Every structure is written in structure tokens, then in C-alpha cells.
Amino acid sequence: MNIDTLIADLAKQLQLEDSLQLDEHGYLSLEVNDTLVVNLQWHAADEHLIIFSPLFKLPDDSEEPETLRKQNTLLKMLLGANLFWQETKGGTLSLDNDSGWLWLMDKYPFSVIAPAGVLSQRLLQHIETVKAYAEKGPEPAPARKQVGDDSQVNNQWIQG
Numbered sequence: 001m002n003i004d005t006l007i008a009d010l011a012k013q014l015q016l017e018d019s020l021q022l023d024e025h026g027y028l029s030l031e032v033n034d035t036l037v038v039n040l041q042w043h044a045a046d047e048h049l050i051i052f053s054p055l056f057k058l059p060d061d062s063e064e065p066e067t068l069r070k071q072n073t074l075l076k077m078l079l080g081a082n083l084f085w086q087e088t089k090g091g092t093l094s095l096d097n098d099s100g101w102l103w104l105m106d107k108y109p110f111s112v113i114a115p116a117g118v119l120s121q122r123l124l125q126h127i128e129t130v131k132a133y134a135e136k137g138p139e140p141a142p143a144r145k146q147v148g149d150d151s152q153v154n155n156q157w158i159q160g
């Protein structure tokens with residue numbers, strides 16, 4: 001089995017009408033229920049798959065005491081969730097300092113996701129964790145553009 005077969009099997013397990021396929025860079029983007037984006041990136045050199053999603057944008061710097069208090073509370077919650085991955089189900093919460101967006105990322109060696117059903121289980125777990133954290137933020141994650149009618153898959157997923 002290789003990563004292409006595994007991704008094609010994922011589409012079948014999720015009961016998608018169309019097959020999924022990584023692009024020439026090993027990348028695949030899915031939109032779930034028009035509300036969240038899930039990205040998959042295959043790294044062939046060391047054979048691992050990264051699943052990552054934007055959660056929300058942190059508020060811009062402010063000197064208003066109430067805003068600072070809310071941001072401090074939010075950051076404490078996020079750092080606490082990251083401790084030994086206890087509330088992220090193995091994922092890592094990360095901040096892109098340039099954009100201010102918070103991301104959830106999971107990294108899996110091929111040997112871990114290769115057994116039947118494991119990739120779909122890990123993907124669905126990632127989605128549930130994203131949903132739980134995305135609603136804690138002040139600004140929703142960016143919507144992904146729909147490419148066209150043929151990009152809609154199973155009324156929930158959009159392949160990009």
C-alpha cells in the first residue's frame with residue numbers, strides 16, 4: 001500500500017462520490033460542511049502525513065484591560081490544552097505569528113495510518129477537535145473558496 005491508495009481508500013470510507021487525490025506537491029484540502037477546512041500534506045522524504053486546520057485569528061494587540069484579560073484567559077486555555085496533548089487528542093496547537101491565526105496540526109508516520117480505517121478515524125478525530133476549539137475563538141476560520149459545482153463531494157466535503 002502507498003499514500004495514494006490510502007487517500008483513495010479514505011474517500012471510500014467517508015462515502016464520498018468522487019475519489020480523493022493528493023496534488024503534485026502531496027497536498028489535499030477538504031472543506032467540511034461549509035464550515036471548516038482540513039488540509040492534508042504528505043511528506044515523501046520521511047513518509048509522514050500532516051493534517052492541519054485553521055481555528056481562529058487571535059485578536060490584535062490592545063491595551064484595553066477587558067480585551068487583555070480575555071486574550072490572557074484564551075491563551076492560558078490553549079497552552080493548557082497543549083500540555084502533553086491532553087485536550088487536543090494528540091494534535092498540537094500552533095500560532096502563525098505573521099497572520100495571528102491559530103492552527104491545529106496532527107502528524108502521523110505512514111506506518112501508523114496504513115492499517116484499514118485508521119486514517120479516517122484520525123481525520124474524524126481531528127475534525128471534532130477543530131470544531132471544539134474553533135468555537136472558542138473570537139473570529140471564525142477563513143472559508144475556502146468553492147472551485148465549482150464539480151468540486152462538491154457528498155454535500156459535506158469539497159476537494160481542492
